[in-house]
Amino acid sequence: MCGIIGYIGNREAVPILLDGLCKLEYRGYDSAGLAVLSQGRLERRRCEGKLHKLVNLMEQSPLPAAAGIGHTRWATHGRPNEENAHPHTNVKGTLAVVHNGIVENDRILHRELEAQGYKFQSDTDSEVFAHLIDKYYRPGVMLETAVRRAVSRIKGTFSIGVISQQEPGKLVAVRRGSPLILGLGEKEFFLASDVPALLSHTRNVLYVEDNELAILTSRGIKLLNFQGRLIRRKPTRITWDAIQAEKGGYKHFMLKEIYEQPQVVEDTLSGRVMGLGGDVALEEAGIPATFLKSLRRIFLVACGTSWHAGLVGKFLIESLAHLPTEVDFASEFRYRSPLVDRRSLVVLISQSGETADTLAALREARRRGARTLAICNVVGSSMTREAQGTLYTHAGPEIGVASTKAFVAQLTALHLLALYLGRRNDLLSASAATAHMDKLRQVPRLIEQVLKKDNTIQEIASQLFNHRDFLYLGRGINYPIALEGALKLKEISYIHAEGYPAGEMKHGPIALIDGRMPVVAIANKSSVTEKIMNNIEEVKSRNGSVLALVTRGNREIRKLADWVIELPAVQESLSPIINVVPLQLLAYHVAVQRGADVDQPRNLAKSVTVE
Ligand code: AGP
Numbered sequence: 160m161c162g163i164i165g166y167i168g169n170r171e172a173v174p175i176l177l178d179g180l181c182k183l184e185y186r187g188y189d190s191a192g193l194a195v196l197s198q199g200r201l202e203r204r205r206c207e208g209k210l211h212k213l214v215n216l217m218e219q220s221p222l223p224a225a226a227g228i229g230h231t232r233w234a235t236h237g238r239p240n241e242e243n244a245h246p247h248t249n250v251k252g253t254l255a256v257v258h259n260g261i262v263e264n265d266r267i268l269h270r271e272l273e274a275q276g277y278k279f280q281s282d283t284d285s286e287v288f289a290h291l292i293d294k295y296y297r298p299g300v301m302l303e304t305a306v307r308r309a310v311s312r313i314k315g316t317f318s319i320g321v322i323s324q325q326e327p328g329k330l331v332a333v334r335r336g337s338p339l340i341l342g343l344g345e346k347e348f349f350l351a352s353d354v355p356a357l358l359s360h361t362r363n364v365l366y367v368e369d370n371e372l373a374i375l376t377s378r379g380i381k382l383l384n385f386q387g388r389l390i391r392r393k394p395t396r397i398t399w400d401a402i403q404a405e406k407g408g409y410k411h412f413m414l415k416e417i418y419e420q421p422q423v424v425e426d427t428l429s430g431r432v433m434g435l436g437g438d439v440a441l442e443e444a445g446i447p448a449t450f451l452k453s454l455r456r457i458f459l460v461a462c463g464t465s466w467h468a469g470l471v472g473k474f475l476i477e478s479l480a481h482l483p484t485e486v487d488f489a490s491e492f493r494y495r496s497p498l499v500d501r502r503s504l505v506v507l508i509s510q511s512g513e514t515a516d517t518l519a520a521l522r523e524a525r526r527r528g529a530r531t532l533a534i535c536n537v538v539g540s541s542m543t544r545e546a547q548g549t550l551y552t553h554a555g556p557e558i559g560v561a562s563t564k565a566f567v568a569q570l571t572a573l574h575l576l577a578l579y580l581g582r583r584n585d586l587l588s589a590s591a592a593t594a595h596m597d598k599l600r601q602v603p604r605l606i607e608q609v610l611k612k613d614n615t616i617q618e619i620a621s622q623l624f625n626h627r628d629f630l631y632l633g634r635g636i637n638y639p640i641a642l643e644g645a646l647k648l649k650e651i652s653y654i655h656a657e658g659y660p661a662g663e664m665k666h667g668p669i670a671l672i673d674g675r676m677p678v679v680a681i682a683n684k685s686s687v688t689e690k691i692m693n694n695i696e697e698v699k700s701r702n703g704s705v706l707a708l709v710t711r712g713n714r715e716i717r718k719l720a721d722w723v724i725e726l727p728a729v730q731e732s733l734s735p736i737i738n739v740v741p742l743q744l745l746a747y748h749v750a751v752q753r754g755a756d757v758d759q760p761r762n763l764a765k766s767v768t769v770e
Pocket of ligand 1: 462514766
C-alpha cells in the first residue's frame with residue numbers, strides 16, 4: 160500500500176506530483192507529502208489526512224521546482240499524523256525519501272543509527288532509509304551508491320524514491336518487493352507505484368524488477384542491478400488511456416465502474432471466443448498440452464473479493480471441466496504446506512497483481528513445482544511477471560477501493576478458463592460448450608437490464624441505510640455472491656454485514672433474526688429456489704425483514720418479501736455475474752446516504768502490498 164511518485168524534467172514538478180498522488184490516492188490516504196528541489200534547496204510539505212489538504216497548502220505557498228518526489232500513505236508503523244507522513248529526511252534536511260513497503264529490521268537499524276547520533280523524528284519504519292542513506296553518503300560518494308549500500312542493509316519490502324540537495328539533477332529509485340514503474344516522456348521522466356499516475360503524461364513505461372536501481376535525470380533513465388551492471392529493457396506501451404482513469408461525469412469512481420460492467424464482460428471475452436464449437440483461445444495462459452494431460456487438481460488462490468471470484472470459479476471448473484478444485488485464502492495457502500505438486504495448476508486471482516499474500520502464494524506454489532497462472536487486471540504487475548502464464552481481465556483501471564468491475568471480469572475469465580479446460584481435456588462436449596458460450600455472450604445485455612433497476616435500488620437503500628446489521632444469504636454458486644454483497648456493504652458503509660450459505664442459517668445465525676436486521680436473500684430461479692424460499696419463510700416467521708433478488712415474474716415472493724429486486728432470467732452458472740450488480744448498487748447507495756467516502760473508505764487501501 161502507499162503510493163509513491165517522482166518527477167524530473169523541465170516542467171513545474173509540484174502540479175505533476177499532486178496529480179500523480181491524486182491517481183495513487185486509492186493506495187492509501189492517511190497522509191500525503193512531497194519534497195522538491197526548489198532554488199537549490201530541499202523543501203518538504205506534508206499533511207495529515209487526505210490529499211486535498213496538501214493541494215490547498217501548495218496553492219497557498221507554491222514552490223517552483225523541476226524535480227521532486229511525493230507520497231500518499233496507508234499507515235503500517237506509526238499513527239497517521241504529519242510527523243509520520245512521508246517524505247522522510249535526514250537530520251540536516253538535505254535528502255528526502257518516499258517509501259512503499261515494510262522494513263522488517265527497522266528496530267535493529269533504529270538502535271544502531273541512534274547510537275551513532277541519528278535523531279529520529281517519526282515513529283515510522285521508513286525513516287531508517289533517510290538516515291542510512293545519509294550514513295553512506297560521504298564526500299565523493301554518489302547518491303546512487305549510498306542508496307545501494309543503504310538498501311543492502313534493509314530486510315523487508317520496498318520501492319523508494321530519493322532526492323538530494325547535493326545532486327539536484329537526479330532522482331534515484333530502487334525496488335524490492337513493492338511495485339515500481341518508470342515513465343518515459345520527452346525530456347522528462349517519472350517514477351510511480353502504478354500506471355494511472357503516469358497516464359496523463361506518457362504511456363511508455365519501464366517495469367523495474369526486484370533488486371534493480373534506477374537513476375533518473377532530465378536526459379534519461381539508467382537502470383542498474385545491485386552489482387552496478389547496466390540493464391537494457393524495452394519500454395512497454397500501455398493501452399489504457401487517461402480518460403479511463405477519470406470519473407467521466409459520475410459522482411464516484413465506484414458508480415462509474417459498476418456501470419462499465421457490460422463493456423468489461425465484452426472486453427474480457429473479446430478475441431477469446433473461437434467461432435462455433437464453444438472453443439476458447441487461451442494460448443496466453445501458457446498451459447502446455449502435455450501439462451493439461453497430467454493435470455489432476457486446481458487451486459484457486461486469492462484475497463478478498465478476488466477470493467470470492469475463486470469460490471464461484473470452483474463451481475465452474477468442477478461442473479464444466481470436471482477437475483477437483485480447491486479455493487484458498489492466499490494468506491493461508493502460503494503458510495499451510497498445501498499439497499500441490501507438478502500435476503497441480505495454481506491460479507492466482509488478483510485485480511492489482513501486487514497483493515503481498517497472493518504474490519507469496521504464487522512463489523510458494525512455484526517452489527513446490529506447481530504450474531502457475533495469474534488471472535490479473537494490471538498489465539505488467541508482479542504476478543503477471545512471475546506466473547508462468549497470465550489470463551488478463553480487461554476491466555481497465557479500477558480506482559474505487561471497493562472492487563466491482565474487476566470482480567465481474569474475473570468471473571468472466573473463470574468461465575473462459577473452465578470452458579477451455581473442459582474442451583481441451585475432452586470432458587465437455589462441443590455442443591455444451593457452445594451453448595454455454597452463447598449464454599455468456601448475452602451477459603452484457605443482461606447487466607444493462609439490471610442497471611436499469613438503479614432507481615429502485617436507491618429507493619430501497621433509502622429505507623435501509625440506518626440499519627446496523629445485515630445478513631446476506633445465498634446458496635450454491637450464489638453463496639459467494641452473498642459473501643461479496645456483505646463485503647461491499649461493510650467496506651464502504653461501515654455497516655456490519657455477514658454473508659452465509661442460506662442452509663447454514665438455522666445452525667446459528669438464525670438467533671440474530673429480529674425486526675432490526677434486514678436479510679438480503681439471493682432467490683432467483685435456480686436448482687435451489689425452493690430451498691431458499693424456505694429460508695425466507697424461516698426469517699419471516701421470526702419477524703425478520705427480507706430484501707429478495709428474484710427472477711422477473713416470481714409472484715409468490717411478493718407475498719413474502721418486504722422488498723423485491725426483479726432480475727432477468729439467466730442460466731444458473733451465469734447468475735453470479737447478474738446477481739452481484741444489484742448488491743454493488745445497494746452497497747453504493749446505502750454508503751452515499753450515510754455520507755460515507757465511497758471511493759476511499761476508512762482504513763482500506765486498494766492494493767494490499769503488505770502481509
Ligand atoms: C475489494 O473490494 C477489496 N478492496 C479487497 O478485498 C481486494 O479484493 C483484495 O485486497 C484483493 O486485491 P487484489 O484483487 O488486487 O489482489
